[in-house]
Amino acid sequence: MTKVDVAVIGGGLVGCSAALHLRRRGASVVLLERRRCGGQASGVNYGGVRQQGRDLVELPLARRSRRIWAELDALVGTDCEFEATGHLKLARSESEMAELEIYASRAREFGLQLETIGPERIRTRFPWLGDGVVGGSFCAEDGHANPRLVAPAFARAAVATGADIREEIEVLHACHDGEVFELCLSDGTSVRAGRLINAAGAWGSTVSAWFGEPVPEEVMAPNMCVTGPIPYFLVPNLGVCGGGVYVRQIRRGNVIFGAGVGVADRDEIVARPLADVTAGAVRLAVDLVPKLASAQIIRTWTGIEGVMPDGLPVVGLSETTPGLIHAFGFSGHGFQLGPGVGAVLSELAIDVATTVPIDPFRIGRFSNDGTSRHRAGSAASSPGRQSGMQSGRQSGTTRLSPVT
Structure with missing residues (x-):
């Protein structure tokens, strides 16, 4: 014993x-x-390391965790490919843009600084965005790592x-x-x-x-995909107001994205992605970033996550x-x-x-x-x-x- x-x-x-x-x-x-x-x-x-967009009651915990992410190399001997590339949360309507502005104001009370970007500047700054985007909110502290x-x-x-x-x-x-x-x-x-x-x-x-x-507690299986490498251009980690699709690119050129859920069996400890969900995720990702239309998916996957x-x-x-x-x-x-x-x-x-x-x-x-x-x-x-x-x-x- x-x-x-x-x-x-x-x-x-x-x-x-x-x-x-x-x-x-x-x-x-x-x-x-x-x-x-x-x-x-x-x-x-x-692999998103994101504070922006959380329920506000999570922000004190997220802020504490972000300080540890900054010290990862010293703490565990590797940075685990963590990069503060920024997180860009996108609005596709005026009402969503208003939500982002309200959230940014409230997040400042927790020390989280968000930059709201209107329709005039969003396309100048991020010219690869699709036509449906009307603005966004940018968190420079956020980024991604290799899970x-x-x-x-x-x-x-x-x-x-x-x-x-x-x-x-x-x-x-x-x-x-x-x-x-x-x-x-x-x-x-x-x-x-x-x-x-x-x-x-x-x-x-x-x-x-x-x-x-x-x-x-229930379970879910987020449906995720990765493409083969393409020229690196997508620096910030992307999300959308209301959720639905998320996209990021690593410096090797691969693009990781996801939307929807696959199948999870908690008792058998088995999960698998679904082809039709993957197809839907592709459409959402390409609508958001049209340059991804020529990328080739090389793998899909999922896992079992607990949901409250x-x-x-x-x-x-x-x-x-x-x-x-x-x-x-x-x-x-x-x-x-x-x-x-x-x-x-x-x-x-x-x-x-x-x-x-x-x-x-x-x-x-x-x-x-x-x-x-x-x-x-x-x-x-x-x-x-x-x-x-x-x-x-x-x-x-x-x-x-x-x-x-």
Whole structure:
């Protein structure tokens, strides 16, 4: 039997970041991953490192995470191809442009500077845009990275600092005896830990249900594509107001884009893209950037992502079990948040406190019928109030105690 201060279920970016930050604070850690670190949502996503366009309650967490992205090379030994190329969110109507201007005004209260670009300047600055674009909002701090590199880089850095990371090991069940957690593993061994972090991604609700906290987590499979290399011209990472299609180009010339969803089977751990959805994504991407019409798709793919009804993740302390901490259900936009969420989880595990306002993400926000008491986007009406939110449950000063 292994005894550690903190056990982490899930080897995605969130779990691997948590393991690294815990070791940097001196806690003993074991991380358990059913397959390979970064093998699901963390490694098969689009790769956007985006603050712009998030629900405003996520911006403090996104800002914290962005500072870590800037220090990635020093933290994990590689920049994981992260580039602050900017994120350009496009409007295709006057009403969408008005939405972007309102959002830019509210985002400034969180320290996020966005530049709105009207119809006169948008085509001068980005002449390759399609005729349907009437304006946009540009965030210079945002960009993209290679998702296949990031979680494994955090895992390697965690191992180098003394974390015990075990791949191809499934947690069959976990329980709490009032003092410590015991995890039963697929190899017949067990782990005892003083704290438990549930970073199990699309399977996070299975773990939370073990502790009497069922939540309505569903799954989705974002349908994504990559082309062969073409001359590099598309510098910013592109999105559209209201979602629907996203496009970026890497310096090697390949264009990554996506729209719609494929098929995901959570029980069988299988996901696949769909040809008709891919065809629709092609049409949307070419409408947005006509120069892409001559590009050749060389691969399509997808993965399994956990989705919450209100589009916000579950992040924070359990409301049933002392020492249990949740972080799952990132609803297709957790890649940028991952490094920062890991840092916050380490603070919750060691200090039972964090300076980042995470109350909107508490697991208890769901009512008995599965609906959320938070309406996605509702923070837009009062960003100042939301930026100061702090759960009383996360303001304590209890320190991590070792397992005996």
